[in-house]
Amino acid sequence: MARLDHGFYSLEERIFYVLLLLGGAVTAAGLYAAHSMETHGHAITGMTNQVVWGLPHVFAIFLIVAASGVLNVASIGSVFGQALYKPRAPLSGLLSLAMLAGGLTVLMLDLGRPDRVIVAATHYNASSVFAWNVLLYSGMAAIVALYLWTLLERRMNRYAKAAGIAALIWRFALTTGTGSIFAFLIARQAYQSAVLAPLFIVLSFAWGLAAFLIVQAAMYAWNGQALPEAVRARMARLLGVFVAAALYLVAVYHLTNLYFAKQAAFEAFILLGRGDPSGLFAPLFWLGYVLLGTLLPMLLLWLPQAAGPRSLLAACALVLLGAFALLFVFIIGGQAFPLEIFPGYTATSSFADGTAEIYSPRWPEWLLGFGGLGVAFLLTTIGVRALDFLPQDDFVGRAE
Amino acid sequence: MSSGSTEALAGRRKFLGLAAAGAGGVLLAPGIHLIEVAQAATPEVTSKVRWGLLIDTTKCSSGCSDCISACNAENGLDPVPSPTSAQWIRKVEIKEIKTGRQASVPVMCQHCAEPPCVDVCPTGASFKRADGIVLVDRHACIGCRYCVMACPYKARSFVHEPLTNQKPDVPRGKGCVEGCTLCVQRIDRGGTPACVEACDKAGHHAMLFGNLNDPDSAISKRVRELATRQLRADLKLDPGVRYLGL
Numbered sequence: 002m003a004r005l006d007h008g009f010y011s012l013e014e015r016i017f018y019v020l021l022l023l024g025g026a027v028t029a030a031g032l033y034a035a036h037s038m039e040t041h042g043h044a045i046t047g048m049t050n051q052v053v054w055g056l057p058h059v060f061a062i063f064l065i066v067a068a069s070g071v072l073n074v075a076s077i078g079s080v081f082g083q084a085l086y087k088p089r090a091p092l093s094g095l096l097s098l099a100m101l102a103g104g105l106t107v108l109m110l111d112l113g114r115p116d117r118v119i120v121a122a123t124h125y126n127a128s129s130v131f132a133w134n135v136l137l138y139s140g141m142a143a144i145v146a147l148y149l150w151t152l153l154e155r156r157m158n159r160y161a162k163a164a165g166i167a168a169l170i171w172r173f174a175l176t177t178g179t180g181s182i183f184a185f186l187i188a189r190q191a192y193q194s195a196v197l198a199p200l201f202i203v204l205s206f207a208w209g210l211a212a213f214l215i216v217q218a219a220m221y222a223w224n225g226q227a228l229p230e231a232v233r234a235r236m237a238r239l240l241g242v243f244v245a246a247a248l249y250l251v252a253v254y255h256l257t258n259l260y261f262a263k264q265a266a267f268e269a270f271i272l273l274g275r276g277d278p279s280g281l282f283a284p285l286f287w288l289g290y291v292l293l294g295t296l297l298p299m300l301l302l303w304l305p306q307a308a309g310p311r312s313l314l315a316a317c318a319l320v321l322l323g324a325f326a327l328l329f330v331f332i333i334g335g336q337a338f339p340l341e342i343f344p345g346y347t348a349t350s351s352f353a354d355g356t357a358e359i360y361s362p363r364w365p366e367w368l369l370g371f372g373g374l375g376v377a378f379l380l381t382t383i384g385v386r387a388l389d390f391l392p393q394d395d396f397v398g399r400a401e
Numbered sequence: 402m403s404s405g406s407t408e409a410l411a412g413r414r415k416f417l418g419l420a421a422a423g424a425g426g427v428l429l430a431p432g433i434h435l436i437e438v439a440q441a442a443t444p445e446v447t448s449k450v451r452w453g454l455l456i457d458t459t460k461c462s463s464g465c466s467d468c469i470s471a472c473n474a475e476n477g478l479d480p481v482p483s484p485t486s487a488q489w490i491r492k493v494e495i496k497e498i499k500t501g502r503q504a505s506v507p508v509m510c511q512h513c514a515e516p517p518c519v520d521v522c523p524t525g526a527s528f529k530r531a532d533g534i535v536l537v538d539r540h541a542c543i544g545c546r547y548c549v550m551a552c553p554y555k556a557r558s559f560v561h562e563p564l565t566n567q568k569p570d571v572p573r574g575k576g577c578v579e580g581c582t583l584c585v586q587r588i589d590r591g592g593t594p595a596c597v598e599a600c601d602k603a604g605h606h607a608m609l610f611g612n613l614n615d616p617d618s619a620i621s622k623r624v625r626e627l628a629t630r631q632l633r634a635d636l637k638l639d640p641g642v643r644y645l646g647l
Contacts (some may be wrong), residue, residue: 027621042575044485044561053546053559113544113576115557124524124541129525131547187517187636188553340555341646342508342632350508352488352555 007349017386025378031372034365035110042065044160051358052336057111059328060370065369066179066201069172070209077326081163090391094149095384101142103377107369130181137175144168149185176202191335205242208324212319219315220391229394238312241302244320270338279359282334294323326349333360450532452583453613455620456507459646460530460607463505470597477568489581490596510535510556510581511640518548533641534583542577555631556580
């Protein structure tokens, strides 16, 4: 492919600063939202005592789960020795750190008392899945940083495989931990399922790879290069497999629920929208996650007629869209469905017992959520500019 | 240096020493005094006691909300709750789908023996006292709301707004999670929860408070004689609150 015209390169430096400014502005808006929530309380958000985890958790959990999965590219290279993936390992590590930082920023700033976050380090309750995750997240950051060092510093290269194996094991634990935040909740019908742990692992593979492919495409375009066809085809096939596997586990989760009579009302609520006053969850699940986020990307990735860099990018964007749809249904829908304190009875009260909640996120939640994406974007942009993260496919030749 | 200036210097040193000692005393004394006050105010809490409630729904009338008003007044909660207000006790009006049988049920923290809120709390702010009362340490709660997600009884509230004029006995604050304390401040002075008192005052006597571990207590005798049940008994959390007539 011919290099882009020289006009772009004379402007490159400026465009970099424009991107920084853009990322900085989105991050600053997120920080402003957090400051407002800190000053006025969560009353300025759409969250209530029925839906206590709102949109910020959707963004945070997306970023954290994808941060684990994006490292898959590095693992395939370092641990399983796939030559194609090795040059992509550093970029995958950087993205993992950036997304983890973005997700944790949102999670932390959404606390009722973010000023007390240090208490989470000094007071540790060993039976809390959240507390395990404090260790898992900080450990993940440390291991990925170490792993990046072994990849980028030539003298450390021989330890790359060991570091890669450690990172692989750690992120299995991390995503299991994230899934278990919900899997261990006995109170709510949407959760308490062991299948959530493997589901989150497979979802992380799909979301992480989709995010990686988008960033990689942007970097290639920036440098006036095109992704080698063989690389594109293999990574597209892999993404298709991950997306299909995730759909399978989502189906297993709902099918087991459908078999239990006690879960029938909840499944009707999510899948058919029965008793959902917002009318949001069923369309988001079927149209957002299943159709746009899964089936359409699978067609784009697997159909020979659709093969091409544009289809791949479109598929990646759709997978990420589907991720948000699925997480919204899972996290918000799971809380909106009323707790069943009196099975066999209808219930009403001043505290919204027996009533499905309508959650409408307000501006602070949107800004805080996008602020997390801003943090990840900012760190990635600076990282790829300051260090050499562009994958070099020597064996297939530079595509210039 | 003249002898006069040396004397002046010694005098100044002496003054500074005395001033430092005095200032130290002024600074430390209230702290020491507070420690004494805090220790004096904490009666012995042992697992020989398991505080519990027995709620007779057949005596609880649908229109009455005296227990809620008493709780709000005792603990400084909003008298007229907004959608985001904390509600430590609420009346749930239930109707059996098959039979149409109705009941009015006061629901509050069930003070479980195996509280899920305590299990999930990352900082240990949610805790169970030796006498079975489940509480939140206001100073260790980071406001993550994981306990609200974990509680099967919807007993926890998150404080969404800044608060003013809190009761000295009932520490509350924006950004923290809270719930029924069984009026621990009254129990520790030998009293009963405000809701129970209000229900008795109204002449309903639908709530009985007492020590479940004492076989001779009124509540122990009642739960031994009558068929009572715990909410969501299938979860085996062993709540300290029992219901009659459900």
